[in-house]
Amino acid sequence: MTANEPGSEAARGAYAPMVGMTVTPASGDGVGSQACGAAVRGVRLDQPLAAAQIAAIRAAWLRHQVLAFPDQAMTLDDLELFAQTLGPFGVDPYFRSVPGHPHVAQIRRDAHETSTLFAESWHSDWSFLAEPPACTVLYGNVIPPVGGDTLFANQYAAWDGLSASMQRRLMPLRGVHSARRGYSRQGAYGENDKGRSMAIRYDDSALATELHPIARVHPETGRTALFVSPGYTIGIDGMPDDEATALLAELFRHQAQDAYVYRHRWSEGMLVMWDNRSIVHAATGGYQGYDRLLHRITVGGPARSA
C-alpha cells in the first residue's frame, strides 16, 4: 500500500488539496476497515470551478472512490454544469428524464409508496452497456429523517482480498452483464411494477447482454477491481450456468462484506459522486412514511484501459 491509498495512515485524516478544499476520509460506524468514501468541504459547486479545483476533485475522487459534498445549494442547471466538468453526459436507457433536463433523472420514492425499493441490489450503474459510465452524480433534495442510506463497497479491496488462486481463476474470465432482471418486460421494474413514483421505462432492449472482464483494470488508476454485481451480472462467458451461478454467488458474498462497505448517510443539499469502475452500491429502505427525492446524472468517460 502506498501512502496515498485509502486505508493508509496518510489517507485517514483530513487533508487540503491546496485549493481551499478539505477532504476528510469517512470513518466511524458503518465504515469498514477497507471501505471508501470522503467528505469534501470548502468548495461551492453552484459556482464556476477553477481548473485546479476540478483537478483536485478528480484526484480526490479517484483516491476515495466516493465523494460527498455537504451543504450545497444547487439547481438542476448547476448540477448539469458540475457534471460536465467531470466528463460527457452518459446515457440513461431506462429512465425518463426530468422535463427540460434531458440528462437528469429523479431517484424518487413517495411517502406511502409500496412498490419494491429501487436499486436495492448491489450494482455498478449501467454495467450492461458496451461502455459503462465512469461516474454517477446524485444530489439530495428531500431526505427522510431516518433510513435511505446508500451503501458503497470498495471493489479494489474486494479484488485484493481474493486468494491468489481465485484471482488466477478469474483473470481470464468475462462476466455476462444484462439489464433484464430490472428493466425487461418481465423484470422488477417491468409491466407488473405498479404504483412506482419513479419514471422508469422498461424495454425489450434490456434482454441484450455485454461482456466485461471480471478483473477490470481501472483506466485512470491502473488498479484492478472486481467487476461483477448481483444487479447486472447474469453469467460468465463460456461457463455452464450451474458453475457460473455458484462462482458468482461466492463473488457476490465476498464483494459486499462489511470490511469493504461505506454506509453513506444523506442530508439535504448534499451532492455525492462515485466511481462506477471501482465500487458497487446499493440503496436501502427504512423510511416508509417519508418522501425521498434525489436528482441523478450519469457521466461517461474512460471505461477501459487505453
Ligand code: SIN
Ligand atoms: C442509485 O443506485 O442510483 C440510487 C441509490 C439510492 O437511492 O440510494
